Amino acid sequence: MSRKKVAISVGDLNGIGIQLALENHDIISQEIEAVYCIDRNMLEQAAHKLNLTIPSNFQTVEDLEGYFEIEPGVVRKESGAYAYASFVRAVALARNKKVDAITTLPIHKKAWELAGVAYKGHTDALRDFFDAEAIMMLGSPQMYVALFTEHIPLREVAGSINEKALTRFLIDFYQTAKPSTQVGVLGLNPHAGDDGVLGDEERIIQKAIENAHREIGTKIFSAPLVPDVAFTPRVRANYTHYIAMYHDQGLAPLKALYFDEGINVSLNLPILRTSVDHGTAFDIAYKGVKISSLSYLNAVKYIVDHTIR
Incomplete structure (x- = not known):
């Protein structure tokens, strides 16, 4: 049986989400095929700041606009706009049947607001996107x-x-x-x-x-x-x-x-979406702190174990 393909929106890049994605890629790749909604330039910047190696099979997307300089732990409209663009791309991939489901990494609601995003969070947006x-x-x-x-x-x-x-x-x-x-x-x-x-x-x-x-x-x-x-x-x-x-x-x-x-x-919803149940943890982002991956791994495992209907 083939592995499910999952789009992962990377959340606020000033937070811990991209560290979770990089550190746990080899683990989740045993269960799913992950497509990360981040462009190569932003990924390389984040990995450099984290001093982490990018896995060779780490799939990214092209043409995700909004390059900015990552500022760990800072609430910025630029990081909010990028997080929203990453989420929208993940939803589009699921809507168009390019992936089987999506997993979202943590956003900062204030950063979304500063970026002019009309929604308070992922769930509000999904209701509007699918009229459900x-x-x-x-x-x-x-x-x-x-x-x-x-x-x-x-x-x-x-x-x-x-x-x-x-x-x-x-x-x-x-x-x-x-x-x-x-x-x-x-x-x-x-x-x-x-x-x-x-x-x-x-x-x-x-x-x-x-x-x-x-x-x-x-x-x-x-x-x-x-x-x-x-x-x-x-x-x-x-x-x-x-x-x-x-x-x-x-x-x-x-x-x-x-x-x-x-x-x-x-x-x-007509798509399956899971997410971590924690925030951006700005206080420890990019500080070399070991981060619990249980929530992220469970979010991916739920997709492995469930279908939409």
């Missing part, structure tokens, strides 16, 4: 968490929980994540609302769960779980997948448990 309701799921084989709301202010979360949108989210999640065991759905309020004493959003969540069950024909989702006990060992023994109502509700426990090995997966 992409779902952000993060985690590791031990535990995955999908986020109903993502990068919005906490004060807006409760108002964003409505029956129709959550029903659609649950159905899409089931159809694309393909969980084999029951999925834990978190309530929003302390004590999951205590029967309305501490809030009534759980009634909306429960109704959405019932709607989804009727549509998909199986009872795969739990009743709203009390958030502060949902990730205790006793409860976690029942679930490998969770649905969180907001960003920190799901990601704080996930990162406490599996920070180094977690990945980001974009579900409900």
Whole structure:
């Protein structure tokens, strides 16, 4: 069976992404054929600054505009523009069936903003590119968490929980994540609302769960779980997948448990996209520091083990 071909967008070149790509190329090449969305000139500059050798079979792309001088650890519009161009090229390769999937290395959101990029991150852009309701799921084989709301202010979360949108989210999640065991759905309020004493959003969540069950024909989702006990060992023994109502509700426990090995997966798209679940680490970029590669290697392994439908 032939290896899958994967486009890798290199992220912000002022950060640690290109070090991860160079140091782990031989490892991932045993599983996939990697195409790195970086041009040769920028690659050679980065490798020189890192004092790393470029592997002979390190495939790059041509005509990726935006050459700039790498400044380790500095937020710059030039590095943001290049990171976005790298990502767009990776998506184009996947859209045109030149590769089987894409893996994205970390960007800096402020650098994207300085470069005039209209999106807050990869997932926002993918929704627009494909006119699809992409779902952000993060985690590791031990535990995955999908986020109903993502990068919005906490004060807006409760108002964003409505029956129709959550029903659609649950159905899409089931159809694309393909969980084999029951999925834990978190309530929003302390004590999951205590029967309305501490809030009534759980009634909306429960109704959405019932709607989804009727549509998909199986009872795969739990009743709203009390958030502060949902990730205790006793409860976690029942679930490998969770649905969180907001960003920190799901990601704080996930990162406490599996920070180094977690990945980001974009579900409900016509392409398969995975990403590392960490940032650019500007504080250690180009300083000769050993960087954990678990997240990057797991992001690639997820592609090896999964298909889009």
